[in-house]
Amino acid sequence: xxxxxxxxxxxxxxxxxxxxxxxxxxxxxxxxxxxxxxxxxxxxxxxxxxxxxxxxxxxxxxxxxxxxxxxxxxxxxxxxxxxxxxxxxxxxxxxxxxxxxxxxxxxxxxxxxxxxxxxxxxxxxxxxxxxxxxxxxxxxxxxxxxxxxxxxxxxxxxxxxxxxxxxxxxxxxxxxxxxxxxxxxxxxxxxxxxxxxxxxxxxxxxxxxxxxxxxxxxxxxxxxxxxxxxxxxxxxxxxxxxxxxxxxxxxxxxxxxxxxxxxxxxxxxxxxxxxxxxxxxxx
Numbered sequence: 001x002x003x004x005x006x007x008x009x010x011x012x013x014x015x016x017x018x019x020x021x022x023x024x025x026x027x028x029x030x031x032x033x034x035x036x037x038x039x040x041x042x043x044x045x046x047x048x049x050x051x052x053x054x055x056x057x058x059x060x061x062x063x064x065x066x067x068x069x070x071x072x073x074x075x076x077x078x079x080x081x082x083x084x085x086x087x088x089x090x091x092x093x094x095x096x097x098x099x100x101x102x103x104x105x106x107x108x109x110x111x112x113x114x115x116x117x118x119x120x121x122x123x124x125x126x127x128x129x130x131x132x133x134x135x136x137x138x139x140x141x142x143x144x145x146x147x148x149x150x151x152x153x154x155x156x157x158x159x160x161x162x163x164x165x166x167x168x169x170x171x172x173x174x175x176x177x178x179x180x181x182x183x184x185x186x187x188x189x190x191x192x193x194x195x196x197x198x199x200x201x202x203x204x205x206x207x208x209x210x211x212x213x214x215x216x217x218x219x220x221x222x223x224x225x226x227x228x229x230x231x232x233x234x235x236x237x238x239x240x241x242x243x244x245x246x247x248x249x250x251x252x253x254x255x256x257x258x259x260x261x262x263x264x265x266x267x268x269x270x271x272x273x274x275x276x277x278x279x280x281x282x283x
Contacts, residue, residue: 091282096244103270109240115233116265123225125204126257130246131220141177142210176205
């Protein structure tokens, strides 16, 4: 008789556990790649920190991009303003002298006043004692004999002139009229209005005494007014070639006419050049 067959049973695993162990799946390639990347990061933790970060917005992009450098003023300009302290307020006569000195326009410049006021809506007329020398070409509508002596600087308006203006011909600096002509001028208000040429009783360009009004404007009468949306007045007060005393007198008359209590700051400037702050206590 042969030896009996002996069967060895391993009871360390249950039958169901043994089946699941045989069915274990191999890890996918995606999992392997993820584990590999994580392992590399653990070995080199500074790799991510050293990578450049993208700008968060367009402003950061522009800040990183090399921009145009601010242009420096010419040596001539620097030489002209070396004695000018922009933080200082100068007495009136000294301010006018400085404006003349820092002007660098090729032609004779104009003395400009830039006046900060306490409010908007300030306007009026002022007769400057020393006109700039520029003669205004005035278009006057009224009786033919109202102007007295004829002048090359005064044009007597009529129906034909209104038609020319309607076609865009502007060869004058100012329009003065008697009240009876206003209905006729209303036809060309869309042309005169945008150019600030439409007659207005507030600036003295609508008058019953045509001759007196024209003579006043020829003698240096001018309008001052604040900007529509800003409490500031820009006005020319004469040529830089005029004596300092004349220009200072024009400024004094302007501020007296406006009322100094309505003025916060006065800056004088040439047509081309930096501005100079005026000490209001000197006026």
